[in-house]
Amino acid sequence: xxxxxxxxxxxxxxxxxxxxxxxxxxxxxxxxxxxxxxxxxxxxxxxxxxxxxxxxxxxxxxxxxxxxxxxxxxxxxxxxxxxxxxxxxxxxxxxxxxxxxxxxxxxx
Numbered sequence: 001x002x003x004x005x006x007x008x009x010x011x012x013x014x015x016x017x018x019x020x021x022x023x024x025x026x027x028x029x030x031x032x033x034x035x036x037x038x039x040x041x042x043x044x045x046x047x048x049x050x051x052x053x054x055x056x057x058x059x060x061x062x063x064x065x066x067x068x069x070x071x072x073x074x075x076x077x078x079x080x081x082x083x084x085x086x087x088x089x090x091x092x093x094x095x096x097x098x099x100x101x102x103x104x105x106x107x108x
Contacts, residue, residue, distance in 0.1 A: 001104070005045030005061065012038025022081075024074040040064060054107075061104045065097050072097060 012019055012034050019034040027033055044064070047057035072094040075081045081090060 001107070002045045002048035005041045005048065009038045009041030009043075009045060012041070022071055022075055024070060027070075037064070037068075058104050058108055062101050065101045065104070069094070069097055 016031060016034050016038075019037075020030050023030045023033065040060070041064070044057045044060045047053040047060070072090070075085070076087070076090045076094060
């Protein structure tokens with residue numbers, strides 16, 4: 001799980017436009033938020049590697065997944081994403097967040 005979060009966090013810096021394109025327009029400072037979330041994912045991934053910080057990292061990941069529900073919901077309700085992704089895929093991604101939260105919680 002740690003490697004996954006570190007890699008996804010790095011992608012925020014490699015392909016920031018991809019993450020910015022799914023950011024709801026009402027969220028201020030979109031690009032800064034993309035970079036901030038990338039730092040958070042990398043940091044939480046590193047924290048998972050150490051017993052002393054693992055519990056904090058898991059709660060951080062769960063919190064982050066809850067916050068990211070906004071992005072996934074935005075993709076479901078905004079028609080511009082329906083041309084790129086079938087609606088069932090968008091719903092799957094939204095519901096997957098709950099599975100990932102459970103997966104993280106399972107390790108507490």
